Amino acid sequence: MNDTLHHHSAGPPTAPALLLGPSLGTSTALWDAVAPELSSAFRTVRWDLPGHGQSPVDLIGPGATVAGLGALVLDLADRLGLDRFHYAGVSLGGAVGLWLAAHHPERVDRLAVVCSSAHFGRPEPWRERASRVRESGMSAVVEGAPGRWFTPGFLDGEDGRLGHTLVDDLRHTDPQAYAACCDALAACDLRPDLPSVTAPTLVVAGREDPATPPAHAREIADAVPGARLTELAHTSHLAPAEQPDAVLAALRDHLGAPGPGRGMTVRRAVLGDAHVDRAQERTTRLTAGFQDFIARYAWGEIWTDPTLSRRDRSLVTLTALVAHNHLDELALHVRAAVRNGLSPEEIGAVLLQSGVYVGVPAANAALAVAQRVLAEDGPETR
Template sequence: MTEKLIDHRAEGPTSAPPLLLGPSVGTSSALWDKVAPELSVTRRVVRWELPGHGGSAAELIRAGATMADLAELVVRLADSLGIERFAYAGVSIGGAVGMELALRWPERVESLAVICSSAHFGGAGPWEERAARVRREGMGWLLEPTAGRWFAGEFREPGLLADLAATDPGAYAACCDALASFDVRGRLGEIRARTLAIAGREDPATPPAHLREIADAVPRAALVELPGAAHLAPAQCPEAVLGALRAHLGGGASLGMAVRRQVLGDAHVDRAQARQSAFTARFQDFISRYAWGEIWTDPTLTRRERSLVTLTALVAHGHLDELAMHVRAARGNGLSAEEIGAVLLQTAVYCGVPAANAAFAVAQRVLEEETG
């Protein structure tokens, strides 16, 4: 019998680094509609749904549920998708699930973003009362007071309020049970994932002080406060959330930039950066993140060995401008002029004499510039 899983929506290339996005209670994956498509340019984005929300079955959660139960559902979904290690971002209860994941499965959480969330949600009493009333009366009475917590000023997102009205009452109440019992204030120091806390300055449900508490206690954590944002910041302030997440998730790009400078030299990278425009920015990010942040940092091959491979590939495809750059890089990675010549001689056999002839001319010019 096939195991029943929480519903999800996947975007972006399957080969890209995975990013799981968690919702707030009473919402669906539509909460991320203005953010996820942009993140999926460089990430395999998976938006998951709470039980009884969106397309997830209500029976996946029961009265008395805990945050650990919800975290286990997310792990089962990741397993089913073949995702071992992932970045994670979540709003409110989604952020709490992220903290639970980082504490219970630290080897799986590469980085964590906790948005308009908390290490505790004000004690059990109010959540127990809300759960009891929802079980008695359904969801209708929640719409008006929730809109005031979710959004600041006159801003409203009718689709998200419709999602709240359509949520299964029993599943919503069980999520309230999980929020009632959640308190990891004493364990925040155990979180090892690189963490970003994002607070909405107009958020009455989880005020900035709650996010500050997380940022102060979690090692390597940072805090961003968004003016004009209430509890559902990705819906009300998507550009600000997107910018904060891009900077946070750009750890690979930052590492890649450092390696790129080490291999190619500051002068070359500075010229490339100076030529960057809005049109080429994503490509530059792609190069830094994937080529330099993942491939060139893989310890399976040394940088010297990678230079050997790169020189051969560039000759084979006739990329002579790139070849000149990588002849310089090869010298920095420890290859002698004689070894570079031996590589080019090898390409004469397998790539053709004309290709090797052009490559020798380029390499000779670069080596003469170096000795001169």
């Protein structure tokens, strides 16, 4: 039997650890748009609440408390060998972070509390919600979730895909575990503990958050010694999904993480999010320096130089890769060339000209790679 919280780790194993806590009804996916970038500087550990995502249901029961959830997180940290860690959490996950920082200050280096509260209002509404879910299942809360979680229109926009994933996570959450987490929220009152928090603390609020309004964040920031408050405009309850860039910037600044600057933006635009996310997920102690180097130098200085267009840079890059027979990298940059506006015919012409100057065998191998890549990516690029 699995007796610990499900978690997802990424980043260099020896880098400073950063635990990322979820909101009620969500999963590790809540941090999908933020965690990959943080993984270049931290060993990120995202965890699921009991009965949420892939965490076991039997880790929680009626009458659960935030302290009990905090104990599960400490057990996870112990199993991973994390004596100290940074912590950032949303809503219920943020309350868990406050409890950890107040009751186990020796474990928490820096704390970020996102769209959360030290006291989630009167207990009766939470107990009523728990009762409805126990009786009727998750359908009792799924329909109203988008209105609590996101600003109007977010799910219909280009960035709404993650929002739909999170709503689907809620639909598949175990009702009994969800209800038990409601019990924990009903009983939560961390206000007396706030003055004892010694970890440097950042409090983030969404100005349009109906679940934990900015007044809740201000209460935390006023009571925790030295805490800083950031309010995000046009943001509701699940800020890491709705405003990932703003949350990422705030966390980088608070945690002291180096920022990749414009280079990472260009790298994603040219190579695509999927490739960059995979590279960040695979970052190790050995490769972390190289990932930082290419983000800052190759992408932050060379590819951002306006002297040549991205299209021109793709032409040069394809030729150089053919000349040195870097076929794996060539496949990546054939896709990038299409993204930068080159047609398959123009890519073929570049590879043909390369054959004249660097050799027919090299061009022949390159054409085979390009043919495979363009065929895999669909008829619109063939």
